[in-house]
Amino acid sequence: MDAFFASVEQLDNPSLRGKPVLVGHDGPRGVVAAASYESRKFGCRSALPMAIAKRLCPQAIIVPVRMHRYLEMSDRVFAIFDEFSPLVEPLSVDEAFLDLNGTERLQGAPEAVARRMKKRIRDETKLTASIGVAPNKFLAKLASDLEKPDGLTIVHAEDVDHILPPLPVSKLWGIGRVTEAKLESVGIRTIADLRRVPRELLERHLGSEAERYWNLAHGIDHRVVTPDRDAKSIGHEQTFEVNVADPDEIRVVLMDQVEHVAQRLRKHGIQARGISLKIRYGDFQTITRSRTLATSTNSTQELWQAARDVFNEWPFQPVRLIGVSAERLSSGDEQMPLFTDPERERQKKLDAVADQINQKFQKRTIGRGVRPK
């Protein structure tokens, strides 16, 4: 989706349309969560400190993050994805991979499918999406970024040798600032540079990752599209613009994440046997803590209890990132219980009703709250 958070804000508030909009906290330590295309002309982009963004684009209108609303819109967009492929791998709230293999006879050529999908998204949500169509995940993601906003880019296997070489190495999946700097220090700036380096030399600079990057540089990527139902874990995480010092505030976010994860589990008839929390503190120390559940479950309440217990167990410090994921997933044969657990039955009904309501209105109409501790 194009400038997703900012576009949703412009959609909800017509006075913002056509104007530079920055989503994020307007404080000394605030960070831009999303920048509208109008503001990008001035150099604004997400992850930029708000203070710098304001200097670049003083006329920008700054609005706070409304994650709940974005998740509602995200659900609607994902519902559209599901219409086009049985294999949808969510990448974030506003990005996904769709495997169109084997759908040609039913839906026609991928380019036409992409066009129809863009139209469906625009009609349904009034938002624009950029789509990349390519033989693998790496190229598709790359293609989707080439003609933003409202883009549609097709990359054929034979295009690889003229599209990739001029691009900077940072376009390769997994190359971040550190690796980029390391490569630059030995004179590798573009994908063309990287392609020229002998494999052995590349291995010396990149270690075990060398082969993967070499493959990507040649447009080779064997990863398959993994939908939730085949995933090893299903999770959500959120980075805050500032360190959040109030544990209750974190609990509210955590509950929201658990609910979203539990819904995804139920949607695919998956049960989780474990839950894992990722917490990054203000000092950037990151911990991951897991817990095994007594029985497999996809109940919001049971997953929440486990997540909350793990969270409460650790001495609280201001938090920069919180994430939760359901693990040890199974969708196999389900052993029925001999004795009904009245509470479990009640929760099951509650979840089913909430799912129905949210499905009917295609958004997160109903959700749980957290009682302050």
Next chain:
Amino acid sequence: MKVICNRGALLEALTVAGNVVAARTPKPVLQCVKLTAADDRLTIAATDLEVAIRYSDPQVQIEQPGEVLLPADKFRDIVRESIDDTLSIEVVNDQAHIKGQDSHFKIYTQAVSDFPPVPDFEGEPDFEVPGGLLKQLIGQTLFAAARESTRYAFNGVLIVAKNKKLNLVSTDGRRLAMAKSDLAANGKLGKDGAQAIVPAKALNLVDKLIDDPEEPVQFQMRENQIIFHTSSATLTSNLVEGQFPPYEDVIPKDADKTMTAATADFLSAIRRAALLTTEESKGVRMSFTKKGLQLTSRSPESGEAEVNFACKFDGADVEIGFNPTFLTEALRVVDSDEISLELTAPNRPGLLKGGQNFLYVIMPVNLQ
């Protein structure tokens, strides 16, 4: 204290007591056994504060009565590794001297007064059961109890003594085993009888204590303890707290389909069909018709299994999934050559019966 012991008998006593000794505990005293030499016997006592045992070893010669507290594992290792037929144990001040013909071990003892009291069997038993029968009742139920359920009552076996009947019941929430027996006499039990949930660990030990099937095991049931007594040992256990689930309500009474088969053949058929189950698809599909039973299983990675089992089946055709392990575990403890499996519907429990006295309720698996 000074005693001369038969090494084999002492080792047996220490091995039994060793099952009670706490493995990990913040109280080091619980990793000891207490030896008491008196009345022509050596009594070995151990406790983990949940289960306590007194085991008496008569194959001793007491030179000087007394008592001592010794570290259980070291003492047992010395007795096991020794090569003598007899060992002498003598306590001098706070040291125990264990002597064989060519060996002499000195172990530091701990203060006997620090050891928690280990109850003895006093007074009349509430009732008694022949050892062999109790062993069978335990064998037919203990396996179906849960190990680490958060519903504590599932981690024990319910013992119900009432109206000259003794029944044991266990469940892990997915299957339930019940073994029934007759009591020769009601003993001291009142009209309402008595019932208690006994931890799996304690029953496992009782099972090990029984070696003569004819010899009776005596029971005393108290408010929050149960005491078992054999000629050589007294075992006291705290009861599992919590409410045992309403097990009588889940025993199917309206089954309208019945399979009958030879126990060993049915067991073999299930074991073969289960060879291609996996963690993901652990159910075996069982399709019952007039012609018999077809068992199938499927493992997404490996392949498929099909076993056509000739058996008698009365009632409308039905297809149902079961966890094969739950069935084989029960079939192994059935003591009759023929079993029956009563069914109602694919989402209702099945009832396995073996002989007059064994019932097993098993909840199906929802096959994908």
